[in-house]
Amino acid sequence: MDEKESAEKLNSLIQLDIDAVHAYDQAIENIDVTAIRNQLTEYRDDHNDHIKQLSMEVRALGKEPPEYSPDFKGYLIKGFTSLRSMTGTEGSLKAMQTNEHLTNKNYSEAVNWQLPESARQIVEKNYSDERIHLEYIENILKSRIWEK
Ligand SMILES: [Fe+2]
Numbered sequence: 083m084d085e086k087e088s089a090e091k092l093n094s095l096i097q098l099d100i101d102a103v104h105a106y107d108q109a110i111e112n113i114d115v116t117a118i119r120n121q122l123t124e125y126r127d128d129h130n131d132h133i134k135q136l137s138m139e140v141r142a143l144g145k146e147p148p149e150y151s152p153d154f155k156g157y158l159i160k161g162f163t164s165l166r167s168m169t170g171t172e173g174s175l176k177a178m179q180t181n182e183h184l185t186n187k188n189y190s191e192a193v194n195w196q197l198p199e200s201a202r203q204i205v206e207k208n209y210s211d212e213r214i215h216l217e218y219i220e221n222i223l224k225s226r227i228w229e230k
């Protein structure tokens with residue numbers, strides 16, 4: 083993969099992480115169980131770290147990363163489920179499960195890209211975060227803790 087292609091690929095991951103941050107922001111607003119909200123806030127911050135670190139790699143390749151705009155709440159990645167129509171804790175968690183399936187799928191492909199070594203390591207680390215996010219959401223959905 084040449085530098086231009088590496089930067090373009092990394093930019094697609096950054097856009098995915100930007101959409102994930104917006105989705106987490108909406109989910110956090112919709113969920114009234116404090117423990118879940120706190121955990122999702124941590125995961126939202128993981129995605130912010132992913133954006134920062136991948137953006138540094140893109141700049142090192144001489145390209146510009148996509149801009150993060152906090153007020154834009156739409157999604158640029160196809161497949162992201164909006165939380166606007168979701169109500170309550172369960173609906174929000176189900177939407178986030180769909181979204182984390184998508185981030186996991188994309189990262190599982192990205193670990194096989196022929197990237198510069200420093201970028202490849204970041205992608206590996208991010209993918210391990212994504213697996214933790216999905217696992218938590220699936221476990222908490224099974225627990226139905228909000229009904230207790
Ligand atoms: Fe992420």
Ligand SMILES: [Fe+2]
Nearest residue numbers: 182185212215
């Ligand atoms: Fe995630």
